[in-house]
Every structure is written in structure tokens, then in C-alpha cells.
Amino acid sequence: MTEEEKTNGFVDAKDSNMTIRPQRLQEDASETPTVSNPEDIKCGFGSCKPNFLQNFNNPKALLFFLCAFCTVQGFVVNGVNNVNTTSLERRFGLPSSRVGMISSFYDISAAILGLIVSYLGSGKHKARWVAMACLSMACGSFFMALPHFTTGLYQWGQNIGEACRDHAATEVQCAQTDDTSHLQNYLYVFLFGQILHGVGGTTLYIVGVALIDDSVPASSSPMYCGILYAFATLGPALGYIVGGQMLDIYVDYFEVDGIALTPEDPRWVGAWWIGFVVAFVLFLAVSVPLFAYGSELPTAAHVRANRVSQTHNDSLNEKKEELTSHKLRDLPKSFILLMKNPAFLFITLAGTAEGFGTSGVSTFLPKLIQNQFGATAAWASILAGIIAVPGAAGGQFVGGLICKRMNLKVQGMIRLNIIVCFVAMVLDAVVWVRCDLEDIAGVTVHYSDPVSLPNVTSSCNSMCSCTTEYYEPVCSEHNIQYFSPCHAGCQSKVGSGYANCSCVEAFGVSGNMNTSNTVKTGKCSTTCNMLYFFLPVLLVAIFFRFVEAPPSLSITLRCIHDNQRTFALGIQWFVVRLLGTVPGPIFYGAVIDSTCLVWQEKCGDEQTSCWIYDNVALSRNFFLILICFKVFAGIMFLLAYKFYKPPLEKMASATYVVNSNNTNTVDSEDVAVATVNKSFEQSLGDLEMNGFSHERTSEL
Incomplete structure (x- = not known):
């Protein structure tokens, strides 16, 4: 037997005196790698599948289009929507708690539908699911912009004298402005738009991530996911910057010439709707190439053949049929199996705490800068975007890079998250910085x-x-x-x-x-120059907060059975959103409202939005929320590290069993190994016939 054959772990049919165990044992000896129909995995539309499109039928091209999708999704959901918080409050007379509902309804939709999408999207044709998600996002952006075109011109009090006046003048003012109360009903249009955004977003980050993980080796998956999530963070940054620029344009600029207001005036409302129109067009454009992909990428079968299990040890003994079924009636059984996995459970709870804090801060960060440092809505949004680019995107990229360069396994990634969690906790004290x-x-x-x-x-x-x-x-x-x-x-x-x-x-x-x-x-x-101290410290705090994301995602994908990965992501999204990102913005909005000193009051003492906030109380409340949930997340990471059990070493390493008499030693494990060797050789032969090189990849 040659040295190369020994290295690759194949059994020579002529060598009857030695049993060789493979370096990378598949999770089930009975599962043989399969190769899809070549026509089904080609790029194209229907029967039109020209050769030049096949140049894009690879993980890197797919990652490019998914990154474009993530960028536009982040641009509109976590960027433009957050930038418009103050503008929507002013334009439609809404308090912060109700504006927070707009962000929360995205997560409500994602949480509820994520379970169904993740379960039904576990099979092939994942790219088609993602393309449909892109169309759903386009419809959501359309409805978010719709209220601007169905309401009248913005009334900021231009026909009302603000000097001292008698009661009769006040009654005239009430008569002129009483018909604006119906604007609050447009909240439900925004909520419906966010529901459609949620449908698209949950499909993207569950089915899309699983599609990437299906198509690349496990050692490269954290890096690919890190790049994907970095672009997902680049989107909000662009939303803050571009959306902030739009807020310097008057909301009705195409119908009104020469107004007396300026962006520094607290009554100013910018062109909040332009960002949603731009997103609508971009989503339609991105959906076209995604519809061209086939049932899976050509690399998927080869990746399945070489994948090594890092599943939590207690799950290795589950029956195969309990894990491979994707019927709705078996959903409760699959859910129970996931809940028995302590690593998955505690990582999910940690993500819930992180989601609660991050969703609230991201929703109201421009508002926080605007009120604590006296900035305009446009400038506060631009500053928030400038901080988000190197902070969140850089943190996610570095998190994935560390996992790849240090070749971290599940335990190593949990240790990394514990360290950065407590560093971020200290940096969260930056919210105390403010101007009087x-x-x-x-x-x-x-x-x-x-x-x-x-x-x-x-x-x-x-x-x-x-x-x-x-x-x-x-x-x-x-x-x-x-x-x-x-x-x-x-x-x-x-x-x-x-x-x-x-x-x-x-x-x-x-x-x-x-x-x-x-x-x-x-x-x-x-x-007050405290803003120049606040921004760089906030950048570092955001950086460490987002370093955790790629390791947490990779831990989730590695500590569970391969056949449950997509469903596990759906469960994780459901829990994180139901307990974290759904109540987060609403809770933060209520906390912000509790610090209000002067409310906008319509006729009849009807309170709408807040004009002036208590800066000290705002800083204190933000700090207490952030620190409490950060401590909880750190505890969950510690519990995940304590209770995670890696697979037995013998199941992931190569050993050569040769007895002293040079006779073959056979046990139950050797039988399984021989079966894997045989099926593996057959499958690799099929792969080579279909143009795939036989190349071993290193595993985490």
C-alpha cells in the first residue's frame, strides 16, 4: 500500500491483513454521498441554461449575490427604518414605544415564520427560497413608502402664530389641526410592511446561511459566514448614511418651494420615504440572479462526503430516522431533540440576551445621539452609520477570521465569546457620556x-x-x-x-x-465636545459586541446533527426574536418615553411624541439595560462551555488496528469503517467522473 493511500484512509482490496480507519469518518456508515442530476444543478432559467452562466455556479459567486441581498436587507430594515424613527414620530404623531413596534414586527414575523421556513427549506432548491424572500422584501419596502403618497402635505404649524394669543385663537388652531389625528392609523401600514420584510429576512438568514454551509467545507464556513454577516452590517451603515442625507431634504420637497424651517428646527421632517423606494428597486434587481441557481451548487455533494461531525456527544446516539424526517408532523420531535442539546440551548439563550440589547440600541441610536449631544436628525444618523461600518462589520469579519486562523473548534469558539462578552460589558459604560x-x-x-x-x-x-x-x-x-x-x-x-x-x-x-x-x-x-469622546469608544464597544456573531453561528451549525442545521437555525431565530429582538425595541421605546420631560400635546391633551428628554435618566436607563443583559449572556456562554461534550476522539481520528500476529482485528466499529470506506470510494469515483477533484479539506 502506498503512503498516499494510507494518508487518504482507503483500504486496498489486496491488503487483507490490515484494517484502516478513515481520517474523517462520516456520521452514519449507511449514508453515502450523492451527486445531483447535472441538469438540476446548472444555472439558468427553465430550459435556458447557457454555458456562460455556469461561471457563476460556484460558492464565491453565490456569496456575492447573497452579500448584495444582505446589504440591501440591512440597508432598509436596520438602517433606513432606524434613521426614520424621529421623522415618523413627528410626521405621524407617534410616541417612541409605538415606533419601536415597527422594528419589533419585523422580528415577530421572522420568529413565527422562521420555524416553518427553516423546516420546509431544509431540502434542496434553497436558492429558490432565497429568491422568493427577495421579492417579499421588495413588497415590504413598497408598503413602507406608501403612506407618504397617500397623505397630504406635512403641517408643521406654518399657519399658526406662536406669539401670545387668547383662547379664541387657540380654538381656531385646534380646528385647523384636528384632522391630523388619523395619521396615527398609518402605523398599521408600516407594521404590514415590516411583516413582509420579516418573511424575507428570516428566509435569507436561515435558508441562505444553510445554503452557504452546504456548499463549502466546514473549515471555510465561518469565514464565508463572517463575510456574509459583515455585508449584512454594511447595509445598516449605508442606511444610516444615505438615509441621514435624505433627512436633510424636506419631506415634501417636490411639492413645496421655500419653507421657513431648517433641519435644526425640532419640527423639521426629512424625506424619510426615499430610502424605501430605493430598496424596492434594488430588491427586484437582486432577485433575478438568485432565481437562476439550481437545486444546489455543484460543490455540495463533495462537501457532504467530506464533512466531519462535531455534534454534541449526547446526540450521536439518536436514531437516524428521527433526524432525517422533514415532515410537519415530526416537527415537535425534532424540537425536543434540539432542546436536549445543552450547547445549542445556552448559545440560543445568550443570543436572546444579545438580541434584546442590540436591537433596542440599533433602533434608537440616532435618536440617542440626537438628544444627548444636540445633533440634528440627519447628522446623528450619519454619525451612527460612520460608527457602524468599522465597528459591527469589522467585528463580524474579525470574529470569523479568528475562528479560521486559529482553527477553533466548538470549545475554542465558546471561550472566544466569553472573553469578548465581558470586554464589551465594560465598554457599554460609554452610554453615560452626554452633554448637559x-x-x-x-x-x-x-x-x-x-x-x-x-x-x-x-x-x-x-x-x-x-x-x-x-x-x-x-x-x-x-x-x-x-x-x-x-x-x-x-x-x-x-x-x-x-x-x-x-x-x-x-x-x-x-x-x-x-x-x-x-x-x-x-x-x-x-x-460640548463630549461627542468626540463618545464616538470612538462606542465604535470599540460595537466591535467587541459583534465579534461574537460568527463564532455563535458556527457553534450552532457544528454542535447539532447535520440534518437539523436548517431547522436549528429556525428554532434559534424564533427564540432570539420572541424573547429578544421583538420586545427589545418596544421596551427601549417605553424606557425612552419614561424619561420625557415635555410631550407634544394635541387639542384635548392628547399626547403624541416627545419634544424634550431627561438626559441623565436616559443614560442611566440605557446603561442598566445593557449591563444586565450582557451579564446574562456571559453566564449563558459559561454554561455552554461547561455542558458541551465534544465527540469521542476515536471517532474523528485515524488509527491503524493491527494485532501482534499481523491478523485483522475486527469489531463493530471496524465493520462500520469498512462500510464507509467502500461507499466513500464509490462516491468519490462518481464525483471525479462529474468533474470534481478528490481533495481533502481540513476541519475545525
Whole structure:
């Protein structure tokens, strides 16, 4: 027998005195690698399958199109949607908790449908499932943009005087604006659009990831998944940047010329809808090449033949028929088998905690920057995107690269996650960094008459019938900011400001007697450079938070039986979303609402969105949420490391069993090995006949 034959682990039919165990034992001796019909795995549309399309029938080309899909998906769902949080609150009169529902409904749809999609999508034709998912995403983006084209022009109070007025003027204002309450009903259109986005997203990240894992060796799978998830993170970054630029354009720019508002005005609403229209077109374009792929890639059969099991040891003894069935009636049985796998269970719970914290922060990160540092909505969105590119994308890429370069197995990847989890926990303290809120009369400082704060009404403006429906900040020369000219007690408009302001006079009596009773429009200028410290630390915190993603995904794919991988991803997505990313944005939105100091109130004291927040309470609440769920995730990683049992070493290594009399030693395992050798040789011969090279690949 030649040295090459020994290395590859084949049994020479003429060598009857030696039994050779293969270096890479298949999970089941009875399972022989199969090669699909060559016509079924070709690229093309129907019977049209030209040769030039076969140049794209490989894992790298497939990864390119999946990365394009992931980029557009992240662009619209986690980028544009998050950028538009404040704009949707202003345009449709929604509080943060209800806007958080828009993000959560994506995960509700993904959680519920993920189970069915993952179970039914476990077979072949995965590329076709992904292409249909792309069309679903296109429909979702269409419905998200639809409310802009079915509503009237945005009313920001342009026909209403903000100076001191009597009750009769207030009643006229109510009559003019009362018909805007129906806008809140458009929330349900946004929710339906997010449901369609969820259908497409869950199919992409369950069936699409399984398609990649089916087509490349296990040693390359973390790297491919790392690249895929890096582009998935690049999408939100582009959404933040491009969507942020769109917010500098007035929402009705094509119908209204020359408005008095500027992006710095808190009443400003940008062109939030453009990003959804762009995503609709891109999804249609990406779906075309995905429909061209066949039942599987040509490399899939070769990958199946060479895959080594790293399944949790307790699962190795399960009956084969319990793991290979993909009928709906067997779904509960497969679910129970997964729940018996402690590594899978604890990794899923860790992902749930991470999802809860990450989903809330990603949804409201532009809003956090805008309120804590006084940035405009557009600039806050751009900054969030600039941080997301090197942070999240780089973290996911490095996570996959570490797994590949260090040749980490399941235990090594869990150790990596434990380390980066506790490092990220320390860095989450960055949310304490903030700028102090301006001196706002009745909010952070008292009027001349001391009353409990916040209370923007005082004796100096009590006769003006002021409301908080429209926020038009004005600033006096002693740097006191007022909610509006009406709240400053101003009687008339002069140039770019207001004059005869009774509340400014009251401050002058208690302070400087020479202070004028005029105010200028806009917020008072402040000097705060904490943003330049906040951003780089936040970048590092995001980096370490996302390093965990590729190892966690690879652990999930490696610690379970091959035939349950797609279904396991569906279960994991269901749990992570149901307990993590679904309640996350809603919970964060409610926490943000709880720190509100001044609400926008419509006629009849109807509260809609918030104008001014308590910065200190906002930082404290964000920190407590992040730290609690990060500690929980760290504990889950530790439990996964403790209870994971790798396969027995003898089942993954090559040993040569030769007795002292040079006779063959046969036991039950040798019988299985001989069967694998025979079927393996036959299958490799079939592979070579179909143009595949016989090449061993290293395993994690």
C-alpha cells in the first residue's frame, strides 16, 4: 500500500491483513454521498441554461449575490427604518414605544415564520427560497413608502402664530389641526410592511446561511459566514448614511418651494420615504440572479462526503430516522431533540440576551445621539452609520477570521465569546457620556415663580393659552431657552425674533435689570465636545459586541446533527426574536418615553411624541439595560462551555488496528469503517467522473 493511500484512509482490496480507519469518518456508515442530476444543478432559467452562466455556479459567486441581498436587507430594515424613527414620530404623531413596534414586527414575523421556513427549506432548491424572500422584501419596502403618497402635505404649524394669543385663537388652531389625528392609523401600514420584510429576512438568514454551509467545507464556513454577516452590517451603515442625507431634504420637497424651517428646527421632517423606494428597486434587481441557481451548487455533494461531525456527544446516539424526517408532523420531535442539546440551548439563550440589547440600541441610536449631544436628525444618523461600518462589520469579519486562523473548534469558539462578552460589558459604560441639557425655562430652570419642574406654564405666560403642540425654541440674551415665543410671553414678532416678552422681563428683574425683553429664534448655543469622546469608544464597544456573531453561528451549525442545521437555525431565530429582538425595541421605546420631560400635546391633551428628554435618566436607563443583559449572556456562554461534550476522539481520528500476529482485528466499529470506506470510494469515483477533484479539506 502506498503512503498516499494510507494518508487518504482507503483500504486496498489486496491488503487483507490490515484494517484502516478513515481520517474523517462520516456520521452514519449507511449514508453515502450523492451527486445531483447535472441538469438540476446548472444555472439558468427553465430550459435556458447557457454555458456562460455556469461561471457563476460556484460558492464565491453565490456569496456575492447573497452579500448584495444582505446589504440591501440591512440597508432598509436596520438602517433606513432606524434613521426614520424621529421623522415618523413627528410626521405621524407617534410616541417612541409605538415606533419601536415597527422594528419589533419585523422580528415577530421572522420568529413565527422562521420555524416553518427553516423546516420546509431544509431540502434542496434553497436558492429558490432565497429568491422568493427577495421579492417579499421588495413588497415590504413598497408598503413602507406608501403612506407618504397617500397623505397630504406635512403641517408643521406654518399657519399658526406662536406669539401670545387668547383662547379664541387657540380654538381656531385646534380646528385647523384636528384632522391630523388619523395619521396615527398609518402605523398599521408600516407594521404590514415590516411583516413582509420579516418573511424575507428570516428566509435569507436561515435558508441562505444553510445554503452557504452546504456548499463549502466546514473549515471555510465561518469565514464565508463572517463575510456574509459583515455585508449584512454594511447595509445598516449605508442606511444610516444615505438615509441621514435624505433627512436633510424636506419631506415634501417636490411639492413645496421655500419653507421657513431648517433641519435644526425640532419640527423639521426629512424625506424619510426615499430610502424605501430605493430598496424596492434594488430588491427586484437582486432577485433575478438568485432565481437562476439550481437545486444546489455543484460543490455540495463533495462537501457532504467530506464533512466531519462535531455534534454534541449526547446526540450521536439518536436514531437516524428521527433526524432525517422533514415532515410537519415530526416537527415537535425534532424540537425536543434540539432542546436536549445543552450547547445549542445556552448559545440560543445568550443570543436572546444579545438580541434584546442590540436591537433596542440599533433602533434608537440616532435618536440617542440626537438628544444627548444636540445633533440634528440627519447628522446623528450619519454619525451612527460612520460608527457602524468599522465597528459591527469589522467585528463580524474579525470574529470569523479568528475562528479560521486559529482553527477553533466548538470549545475554542465558546471561550472566544466569553472573553469578548465581558470586554464589551465594560465598554457599554460609554452610554453615560452626554452633554448637559440646555437651560430651558420651566424644564431645567424655574421661571421667576418657583414651581415643580417640568412645567412650562407660569404666571408670566398664563394668559397666552400656550400649547406644546409645536416646539419652536427661542433664546434670550442671558442664554435662557423657552419652549416657544408664546411660553416666553412675547406679544409681537420683530425681524427674526420676538419682542415684548413678559417672561424674559421676569428673569431680568431677578437678575440683570438691563436685560432686554426680546428673544431670537432657535436654541441657545452651547459648547460640548463630549461627542468626540463618545464616538470612538462606542465604535470599540460595537466591535467587541459583534465579534461574537460568527463564532455563535458556527457553534450552532457544528454542535447539532447535520440534518437539523436548517431547522436549528429556525428554532434559534424564533427564540432570539420572541424573547429578544421583538420586545427589545418596544421596551427601549417605553424606557425612552419614561424619561420625557415635555410631550407634544394635541387639542384635548392628547399626547403624541416627545419634544424634550431627561438626559441623565436616559443614560442611566440605557446603561442598566445593557449591563444586565450582557451579564446574562456571559453566564449563558459559561454554561455552554461547561455542558458541551465534544465527540469521542476515536471517532474523528485515524488509527491503524493491527494485532501482534499481523491478523485483522475486527469489531463493530471496524465493520462500520469498512462500510464507509467502500461507499466513500464509490462516491468519490462518481464525483471525479462529474468533474470534481478528490481533495481533502481540513476541519475545525
